[in-house]
Amino acid sequence: MIEVGAKVRATYGAMFPTVDGFVAKCNADGSYTVMFEDGAVERVEEIKNVGERTANGSPIGIHLV
Numbered sequence: 001m002i003e004v005g006a007k008v009r010a011t012y013g014a015m016f017p018t019v020d021g022f023v024a025k026c027n028a029d030g031s032y033t034v035m036f037e038d039g040a041v042e043r044v045e046e047i048k049n050v051g052e053r054t055a056n057g058s059p060i061g062i063h064l065v
Contacts, residue, residue, distance in 0.1 A: 002026065002047055007065040008034055010042075020065070023047070034062065 006023045021036035031045045048063045 002032065002064070006047075008047055008062050009065050010034075010036065010062045011060055013060055 002023060004023055004026060008021050008023065010019045010021065012019075019036045019038055019040070021034050021040075023032050024035045024041070025033035027033060027043070031043050032047055034042050034044055034047075036042070044062050046061070048061050050064050052061075052063065053059055054061065
């Protein structure tokens with residue numbers, strides 16, 4: 001279960017750096033509001049477990065740290 005305060009790391013691909021942040025809110029619709037170190041705030045629908053990859057093996061996404 002993902003809770004408020006959980007640390008996350010966003011990986012957007014080879015041309016973009018990773019960005020660390022934390023879960024600021026667990027929304028009623030099952031999504032999460034994430035605040036990143038660079039000041040960005042994003043509503044996300046999925047936060048993956050550490051090391052989890054997409055079906056094609058890509059590490060792109062937002063993961064627990």
